[in-house]
Amino acid sequence: MMPTGKPKIVIVGSGFGGLAAAKALHGSAADVTLIDRTNHHLFQPLLYQVATAALSPADIATANRVLLRGSPNVRVLMAEATGVDASAREVLLADGRRLAYDYLILATGAAYSFFGNDAWRPHARVLKSLDDALAIRAALLDAFERAEQSNDPAEVRKLLTFAIVGGGPTGVEMAGTIAELARTTLARDFTYIDPRQARVVLCEAGGRLLAAFDPALSAYADEALEALGVEVRLGKAVQEIDANGLTVGDDRIDAGAVLWCAGTQARPAARWLGVEAARNGAVKVRPDCSVPGHPEVFAIGDVASYDSGSGHPLPGLAPVAKQQGAYVGRLLAARIAGRAEPSAFRYRDYGTMAVIGRSRAVAVLAGLKLKGFLAWLAWSLVHLMLMVDFRSRLSVYINWSWAWFTYGRGARLLMGEPGRAASDP
Known part of the structure; x- marks a missing residue:
């Protein structure tokens, strides 16, 4: 991306929060760079179905370049961020490069914690x-x-x-x-x-x-x-x-x-910035999701600890990350354009749910407690609507329908080395 004189916004992480921020900055008067160590957005809530042969990887992952194809001011960069030089306003990359920013959005997510073991x-x-x-x-x-x-x-x-x-x-x-x-x-x-x-x-x-x-x-x-x-x-x-x-x-x-x-712990964004962190390592943020002492840096999703005053930080859920990403994107677009900025972030809780098996689930939606088939149906519809593109929705719907009627699973191929241990750095 050639220098344009526009403000530079760097987003680290293409999960729910990072992607929502990038989409909210579509068409804004800023040069936006989205960095992720993979080339795709992953729909994590259905990751367990890939692990249990119900879905294939392509059903729940879409290339970032495809999702942001219609955003000419957004550049996609497949690279690994390893730190932040806050005084120089630069993101450090694993290959030794430095990426300058005027505004930085950290959406690096969380990793599993073994509680010291x-x-x-x-x-x-x-x-x-x-x-x-x-x-x-x-x-x-x-x-x-x-x-x-x-x-x-x-x-x-x-x-x-x-x-x-x-x-x-x-x-x-x-x-x-x-x-x-x-x-x-x-x-x-x-x-x-x-x-x-x-x-x-x-x-x-x-x-x-x-x-x-x-x-x-x-x-x-x-x-x-x-x-x-x-x-x-x-x-x-x-x-x-x-x-x-x-x-x-x-x-x-x-x-x-x-x-x-x-348990999970936030990825080390707080350590990168040298700022206060919550018990799980998440960055404690202000009401506008900015980092105290660094008004040009924002943390969202699992890497942020956001307390609206209740004494309990928001949970690490996809809707939280999506809403925070969209909010910060709108805030920066307004700030750069000289418009009035939105008031403090407010999370809209539409409910929580968990599936247990075929036709079994539990859900709390708008205060209504559901269980069994009705909860499973609500879970299915909500997850289909949360998926980022129509192709994924159609593919998952077809696979779910086939599995429901036949008890079959179509992604049962063994490839590579089954004994290889997975890692979660």
């Missing part, structure tokens, strides 16, 4: 990227293939035991979907093993699943998972994870795969 990381798979999802899918399918060839009953039991740590929405969704994969999709596909005998264990250190939901909905989620054959273990923390499984409380569980769906 980083020795567990090589033995537990996480779910944050397409690479992670494909590695989990390979590990799950490979476990069944290896069990089919084994003559050792103890090895078969271990291979067909899948442990999920974390009883939030991701953990609940993973547990329910893996159980359905084993008990319906794969049930008739093998000669010597019965996939329906697979053991799925969901471990939650707290007293109930889906702690952010109403207790009655948490209880329904527990019952629905147990109906699918999932073992739900509450109130006991993980003590150890190794190459052969995990220890929960005093119980040892030998497992073919351990999936970590517990």
Whole structure:
């Protein structure tokens, strides 16, 4: 992009927040650069369906250049940001380059946290990227293939035991979907093993699943998972994870795969800027999402800790990031044009939801508590509408419809090296 004399806005991260900011700056009197270490926008809420062979990567990811094709003032740059020189107003890139900015929007997201137990990381798979999802899918399918060839009953039991740590929405969704994969999709596909005998264990250190939901909905989620054959273990923390499984409380569980769906921490934007961070590492921001002491820098989504005065920061949800991104984009467009800027950011909470399995979900929408098929239908419609392009909506709708009527999953190919561990830097 040639210098134009216009203000330079750099957006780091092409998730929900970064993409929303870029779209809000479409046609503004600024040169906008969107940086991401991948070339695509990922619809993370459905990432677990790629991990469990329900969807393919192309169903939930779209190239950033395609999404921003109609924005001539927005440049897309595939690069990895490694820091910020706030005094020079430059973003540092992994290849040694520096990218100057007049305004900076940090939308770098979050990574999984092992609560200081980083020795567990090589033995537990996480779910944050397409690479992670494909590695989990390979590990799950490979476990069944290896069990089919084994003559050792103890090895078969271990291979067909899948442990999920974390009883939030991701953990609940993973547990329910893996159980359905084993008990319906794969049930008739093998000669010597019965996939329906697979053991799925969901471990939650707290007293109930889906702690952010109403207790009655948490209880329904527990019952629905147990109906699918999932073992739900509450109130006991993980003590150890190794190459052969995990220890929960005093119980040892030998497992073919351990999936970590517990706590998260913000990526290191606060450290880049040398500013105050919340307990999870997120940047504490002002009412307009700017960083204290750096009015030209904004943090949004999972990397930001935004408290509107309630004493509780906004949750790390896609709607929060999208609304913050759109807000900051409008604010900067107005500031550059000399127009009145919008008042402080205000999050509009349209509800929360979690799917448990086929025709089972829980949801809170506009104060209304739903469960079962109605909640699942609402979940399906909301997620389809949140997807960024029509192609993805159509593809996902067709796959979901086919899977609902046939119990089939179309993305069950094994490629690459199933034993390779996923990473979440």
